[in-house]
Amino acid sequence: MQKNIMRPSPEKPLPLIVAHKWDFKLGFHVAEGEHFYAIEDWIAGITESNARKAQIAWRDFRKRDVSLRLTSLPHLGPDSKQYQKDHTNDHGLYLIAQNLRVTKNRPALREIKDYLAKAGVFADNLRTNKDGARDKGAERGKTGRGHGRSGRGVSEAAAERLLDRHAAEGRGQPPHFQQQHG
Secondary structure, X not given: XXXXXXXXXXOOOXXXXXXXXXXXXXXXXXXXXXXXXXXXXXXXXXXXXXHHHHHHHHHHHHHOOOOOOEEEEEEEOOOOXXXXXXXXXXXXXXXXXHHOOOOOOOHHHHHHHHHHHHHOHHHHHHHHOHHHHHHHHXXXXXXXXXXXXXXXXXXXXXXXXXXXXXXHOOOOOOOOOOOOOO
């Protein structure tokens, strides 16, 4: 598979930015405006391991009781053959990253986890303007709402809205992410 190097842009999803920044291949498909990413590519990339180790890690991960939104899609393997492989959305990738252990053999994983934590899921939605989030944020800025006057920070309010949206859509609870307080 030819390596697809993409430059960062406001429209580029966070998983593709991570793949670009840490220089690994991340196969993906877009269906009805939603990105679905090759799980084994993600695991291999963030753990700096080969395809076989990523397959084993994914198999072991699936044995645990972790529910991800999965779909089987065509994927070009390292041998240039087409395979049906598991794909998930960005939230699934974040959950996988959260559950992988940082070890001395995975030095980049700590950096990637920190990067994802600093970016946050809502920040990615805001950056890519999913559901008009950027427009809503700009409107809050004009009215003075959401700037901590109620004692809640913008990030906390955003996290609550994200939880509410996930519950309303029946997707369960989104992966947790650390927030930086400054």
